[in-house]
Amino acid sequence: MIIGSLALAAAGAFTGASLYVNYVEQPARLALSDEALIKEWEPSDHRGFIVLAGLAALAALFGFIAYRELNDLRWALGALVMLASWPYTYLAIVPLNNRILGLIGADAAHDARKVIDLWGKLEIGLTAIGVAGLLIFVWAAG
Numbered sequence: 574m575i576i577g578s579l580a581l582a583a584a585g586a587f588t589g590a591s592l593y594v595n596y597v598e599q600p601a602r603l604a605l606s607d608e609a610l611i612k613e614w615e616p617s618d619h620r621g622f623i624v625l626a627g628l629a630a631l632a633a634l635f636g637f638i639a640y641r642e643l644n645d646l647r648w649a650l651g652a653l654v655m656l657a658s659w660p661y662t663y664l665a666i667v668p669l670n671n672r673i674l675g676l677i678g679a680d681a682a683h684d685a686r687k688v689i690d691l692w693g694k695l696e697i698g699l700t701a702i703g704v705a706g707l708l709i710f711v712w713a714a715g
Contacts, residue, residue: 580635587628588703647713
């Protein structure tokens, strides 16, 4: 059951990191001037992407291992939900990332603010995915 606990922990870390981005980092970022906002966004986004993608992959890996060991479909379901963060990010968030990156240095910081604000709203979807996966893992562990 240790592997199930690891899946639960990774899903919890993913959800916590996503909540941090949505409710701490994004509001602080939006309080910056236009120039500082776009300057801060790029390195923060790259680091956040790596953390969230890695935690989702770990949660899914541990969930699939728990499914194999325990033969309980709930672990596989939780793993699939956590993996759903990858296509969601690729289809919903990466196009905005590319748009924002195109605005850097283009003297379009004001336009970037609008896109970064929308980006933050789409990031809430990652939190929802994390909460769903976490709840499924809690259900499986109970």
